[in-house]
Amino acid sequence: MKKDQINKDTPIYTISVVSNLLNVSVHTLRMYEREGLIITYKKTSGHRLYSQNDVEKISCIRNAIKEKKVSISAIRMMYSLLPCWKILGCSEEERTQCKAYNNYDNPCWTVIHYNNICADKDCRECPVYTKQASCNSIKDVIKDLTK
DNA sequence: ATTCTTACA
DNA sequence: TGTAAGTA
Numbered sequence: 614m615k616k617d618q619i620n621k622d623t624p625i626y627t628i629s630v631v632s633n634l635l636n637v638s639v640h641t642l643r644m645y646e647r648e649g650l651i652i653t654y655k656k657t658s659g660h661r662l663y664s665q666n667d668v669e670k671i672s673c674i675r676n677a678i679k680e681k682k683v684s685i686s687a688i689r690m691m692y693s694l695l696p697c698w699k700i701l702g703c704s705e706e707e708r709t710q711c712k713a714y715n716n717y718d719n720p721c722w723t724v725i726h727y728n729n730i731c732a733d734k735d736c737r738e739c740p741v742y743t744k745q746a747s748c749n750s751i752k753d754v755i756k757d758l759t760k
Numbered sequence: 761a762t763t764c765t766t767a768c769a
Numbered sequence: 770t771g772t773a774a775g776t777a
Binding site: 627628629639657658661 | 763
């Protein structure tokens with residue numbers, strides 16, 4: 614069997630690398646995570662690792678904040694609008710009972726799920742989170758769902 | 761040397 | 770946002 618290949622979701626960059634890559638302070642990178650905008654991979658040591666998709670996502674976030682004057686809470690709200698129930702195929706029952714579906718302040722991956730399909734899943738590896746890596750890929754998600 | 765969390769100017 | 774303390 615072949616070993617897992619490196620792909621765009623593989624955590625490889627340390628926080629300092631990302632900091633240099635995007636000209637964002639490590640402090641700010643941690644803040645984006647606290648604010649629920651991104652999910653980082655954590656080593657057992659507690660140290661963060663970022664994937665290529667994470668870098669692209671943060672780049673998109675930076676552009677929104679710096680160039681378009683979008684607030685962090687506004688970005689959080691946009692993420693909360695992602696049609697996770699469609700992407701994951703939730704039943705109407707699951708959807709209407711879901712705490713993520715019933716709010717538009719926080720992304721689904723920041724919501725604690727108990728008895729539904731998301732309960733024992735790692736949101737970092739969930740398509741709802743991974744498929745909106747770059748700015749335009751959100752549209753691709755919608756496009757796939759509506760065709 | 762780097763990164764972590766928490767706290768504070 | 771930046772910086773500092775005290776760790777790991």
